[in-house]
Amino acid sequence: MPKKTKTKTIGRVAKNPGYNHKTIEKKWQKIWEEQGTFRADDGSLKPKFYGLDMFPYPSAYGLHVGHFKGYTLSDVVAKRKMMEGYEVLRPIGFDSFGLPAENFAIKTGIHPAAATKKAIENIRRQFKAAGLGYDWSREVIASSPDYYRWTQWMFLQLYKNGLAYRKKAPVNFCPSCKTVLANEQVVEGKCERCGSGVSKKLLEQWFFKITDYAERLLEGLELIDWPEKIKTIQRNWIGKSYGTDIQFSFFTGIKEEDDKKLEVFTTRVDTLFGCTYVVIAPEHPILEKLKPLVSNWEEAASYMAGALSKTEIERSAEDREKTGVELRGVRVVNPVNNKDLPVFIADYVLMDYGTGAVMAVPAHDQRDFLFAKKHGLPIIEVVKPKNGETTLPERAFEEYGVLQNSEVFSGLTSEAGAADIAKYLAKRGQGKTTIHYRLRDWLISRQRYWGAPIPMVKCVKCGWQPVEDRDLPVLLPRIKDFKPTSDGKSPLARSKAFVKTVCPKCGGKAERETETMDTFVCSSWYYFRYTDPKNKAVFASPELISKWLPVDLYVGGVEHAVLHLLYSRFFTKALKDFGYVEIDEPFSKLYSQGLIYYQGAKMSKSKGNVISPDSIVVQYGADTLRLYELFMGPMDQASEWSDNGVAGVYRFLHKTWHLRYKVSDSIEDSVGITKILHKTIKKVSEDLDHFRTNTAISALMILANELDRQLAVSKESYLKFIIMLAPMAPHLGEELWQSFGGTSSIFKNKWPVYDENLIKDEMASFVIQVNGKTRGKIEMKTGISEEEAKGLAKNSEIAHKWIAGKEIAKTIYVPGKLINFVTQL
């Protein structure tokens, strides 16, 4: 194929050099790096802006264009903040511990440390090639000992303050990843990472007491500027319920005083008279104590074992089939009417919510209803609808209503009845109003290799002991056989050199904890480290933390709504309580970018529909990649990638480039051009304030088209246009800025300001409507009086044609916009 010229001849003026993204992008990336253009100055006196992207996970497969949407947005905001006089902190690092790296290593046989290092290098290259203005001098890598030393320190702080503890409990276990998982990592009964069905295992594990912060985590949401959607997800996850704890006493045979009572939780005390049995979760510890009384213990024990062995999916896939076993020989008393009631164990009652036991009211709870039907238990209706018909006997009636069959409380409304029954119970010491949360403590132990070792030691004499701060970090040993096993033991247990240690307290023989921490622990505090990444004495100096935090803008995906975003808030609150930080919430403003779809599906490696930014950068350049992602549609909505759309913004950048040849020092712009320029400055400034990058770009395109129609363009107008474009297309911005005499980075320059007086229109076209239908328009002065405007409109041809003899009953006048004649009423 014959190639005529080396320079591309895109654009009209072939003799002038064309837009060559390859040379200018490389050139500016080098300059930025050498000059430290985007490095934050801790000593600056300017107002601060901390713009942060969610800690990226260094995938071995690199990032696809979908990942760049958020990064580009925050980059635009940060660059514009620089131009508005802020000292901008925009750090980056890598959340490099965790399951995917390890699973990749297992698959390929490459050690996770080596695989991670390579993945980081690749992504670092991708970031730089996209022109993202990170302060690389602050890079933080979670799997490096300098970092995880402080992750371990965080653990110890939580431990010393009673927020890290060990307990034996049924926990989620992924048979494929061969490790336990936090509640938040189980999605619809499946492992968040690999999709395998999760089962329950009774294990002793480390937990963080996030439940102590349930209320504060809920309250804090009121004060932060986050998408309502994410706040709602967190509220639901925390799940606050007001209700009553009620004591049912056992009839006979129990020795210890404390165990004579069974406590249940209900949100519907008003239905207490309708209780016909009680149900205990199969994992409930009280069952051991009831054992001597139970005549069918074998049956019960086998049910208990069965419930535990089921996977989450099995437990819910049975489609609400309510199984259970009656504990024969055990009876309880309903405290309000002394009725003697049977006791069941059933797995529809969950051990880790409420008290692990419920009072069953089949008439007014659908689950209890199904169970009662199946087991032939009585159904007593105690709530009648206030108006309308009850859903009984087809299904439970779950609404509020008026009480009946409730002795002295009959006739009261549910609301009043609930209050009175609760008061009655409280007076007799048989119940109290309480609050329960759905939030569970955060299980952080992992039986995996690639994580930060938990800095605890088990001494034969002294039990669990924390590693001394001065002995941190507990280094992750480099072992060859890092594969997980199904025995519930961590791969680290196989390293004798690692396990064997001495007790920090007594100096005697001791063994190290071999489990590692959930990666979400690493990412719960990294935003503090960025302020002071090299500090060896503390995780970050208090001065720098208070200088930079909270994060002013945090950009990332919604998928972390109950994981990272909840955990980080918990960490910040805990660190505040320990006296290390002064803030209560780490991220003042959160923005979640929408996903990018391609070929009708979410872009993902497994679906094989990923587009690499690398190929776009080579073909069109980083500025085109950035601009297209910003132009696709509203930032917070999902949108479909279009190859043709990319070419479209590329054309716009060419046009922008070629406009430089129309720039003249000697001309002054027409009033019309000046007006459009100032309108554009207003529009782009406001749009960017609200992250409406798509309409901001559209406004810049309109301006460019308008400038292109002129024979010549003033340097001043052109440069204002370039400054506005620069945060989005930084390489092109810098290059053009420099070619017109700019000596320092365009980002050290001021963002343009519009003049309200120059925007005002002298003339406006008034829409003429008749009976609300648009019939035409008339040009009139904007300052025209109502009378005059109406008169002009009335005498217009349009009005004559459509009114034609009919009487005008009413005239609607909207200044500067519209006149509507109403002929009939």
Added chain:
RNA sequence: GCCUGGGUGGUGGAACUGGUAUACACGAGGGACUUAAAAUCCCUUGAGAGCGAUCUCGUGUGGGUUCGAGUCCCACCCCAGGCACCA
């Protein structure tokens, strides 16, 4: 089932607190330049009727409020996401 978002041309999407629906871009069609192609530039592009100026219809569906509704209210349908035996 419950809780969020969202349904606008062939496509991605504009439309401020109710006031010219479809900005900007893509695609498509036509033309210019070219031996030709690419690139670039110009014109057309919601549907229907008409030679035409124009007219009628049109923002998921059906109602309502209003001089006027993509925008507000009611009912419903569809799509995406979140939660889901939480007592």
